[in-house]
Amino acid sequence: MPSQPLPPSPRKIIHIDMDAFYASVEQRDDPSLRGRPVVVAWRGARSVVCAASYEARKFGVRSAMPALRAERLCPQAVFVPPDFVRYKAASRQVRAIMLEHTELVEPLSLDEAYLDVTAARTGLPSATAVAEAIRAKIREETSLTASAGVAPNKFLAKIASDWNKPDGLFVIRPQQVERFLTPLPVGRIPGVGKVMQTKLEALGIATVGDLRARALEDLQQRFGSFGAALYRRARGIDERPVEPDQPVQSVSSEDTFAEDLPLEALEPAIRELAEKTWTASRKAGRVAHTVVLKLKTAQFRILTRSLTTDPPPSSAQALADIAVALRERVALPADTRYRLVGVGLSGFREAKETVPQGDLFAPPL
Template sequence: MADERNTDAGSLPLSAIGRKIIHVDMDAFYASVEQRDNPALRGKPVVVGSPAARGVIAAASYEARAFGVRSAMPSVTALRRCPDLIFVPHRFDVYRAVSAQIRAIFAEHTPLIEPLSLDEAYLDVTENHLGIPLATQIARMIRARIKAETGLTASAGVSYNKFLAKMASDLNKPDGQAVITPAQGPAFVAALPVRKFHGIGPATADRMERLGLQTGADLRERSLAFLQEHFGKSGQWYYRIARGIDERAVQPDRARKSIGAEDTFSQDITGHERAAQEVRALVAKVWRHCAAKGVRGRTVTLKVKYANFRQITRSRTLIAPVTGPVMEETALALLQPLFPVAMGIRLLGVTLSTLDGEGGESGEGRQLSLWQEG
């Protein structure tokens, strides 16, 4: 493991070199909680989700991953890969409680905690409560406390920015950690295939490869103008990250951008009346959460996924924050023009965004998903 005190970083800005960021990522979190609470599941291929025809895997144990089973995979595909797969229903109340335990451990070291989900977070430990100079030592302490208090393992990445800390946390999974120093950062990114860059999806990676951009080194050779021409606003981000530069701060109080709910159906919906009924139920769920958190929003978005997996969204932004009845009326108005449908609907979702209010939980500005599996 490299020594993080080596800070010969060449052209990196001093503000970036000075930070010490840890990315903590729980190992197969939901599945590991289930194996912890039910010893009969330990050592077996376990997934959290539904075995129904329209089910989707929410999490997979490492034993299941050995068969190529992954989260977000359709259950039917997972079963083809591992016929002995064991399905357990999700228990989000338990996962949230364990997540709160873990976050309390983080808070013993720093107030600068940016949760990304229930099972991962960034921590800025440049200045920390215990005055420990090495972030690697703090990461080891956190991982040990998590194991002692929850019986679960966590992996960690340590670096001088968020991007590289995130990449480092994957290097020695499960139950390990790695550090990428400022001296190592540019070379690490240069050797990294663009498909492994956090934040670059398959479609963007395909486009990059068609342009001859296979690695971070290829990105670095291209001018800012070239990257902006082909990737728009993201071009500047790719230009900087190809040089190991990411000056984003850990933001513990970043506001959530949206609150949404969606449902995947066991049978495709073809009738307007049934679809409208489902939309009303989703609106009610979103509104209950908004009311509990004291937040309001002005933009209502309807999401529709058809039987062939084609997905569309329709949105409307109002002048004033919506009430529950107005959100329902707006969502139904967005639904109406889509009928009659040429193909059945497998999923519907409703999201409220352009939020205000004081009740939002900390996060990375991502949608809070209140999904259900069919």
């Protein structure tokens, strides 16, 4: 009888997440900020929090929160304007340390990345040992701390990295996956926000164990393709590989106004943002075929309108002209006021590729 092929060995995945990264860089570089609640944000009525130190988080301050609310929650907070030049420099240091252990590093942002260390190049005996070595060298070389999650896949590693924050390490071994996941609230699954969590709880699904009890067909019928993803996550299944050097998918710039503006007054801002977006897109080495206009109303309603063209925009002015024209696709009342506008490019392709002619407009939101 022919022998059965052995099942593939599980991957060894690490998720590294720098602790309160922007705020920690500020505290590292300015000793007077250490131990104090630091909020990285521009001051102003429309500013939002880029990052908050753990001292500030104790007061409920969080990233993406309006800066005015952060100031109300923590009046003693020290507000520091962001300095992305320094943050990027620290991020490059951290990335170099990761690459010492594996070439399979997938950056998610300046402060986090996935690593596949199934075949680590440093010869350390386990993924846990690799994670410990990375964290130790980050501390030694940058004076910053990082948390790490070690698991058989990306989904679990990301959950694990948040488990012992800050400056922690958590390991989920293959034989522990089901026991670990079963009691977790469904809100711990990436992609399950407050709205989806409410929908699941209305069905009696409060934990991952409850979710696992649901049939695939039931979840798909209720939630489409996301239902299938929920079915897999409830079983700890995630087959996505770590993908280093992913090509740029989109580039955008946006601005929040000091006061709300009508649609017809947005052209100067759109043209300025188009220039920034165009300049940033030149670094991608690829060609974008889709122009995106993003708007946020005074009531925080977000709209996007997009147009795919062939040939693609060939200059900042062409990009700006298309973005300005996309305002005509906004069907809200004329007296609507807008607090934010953004201009983006997506649909990046290699320069030699061709795209069928036509245009694609995002449906009204």
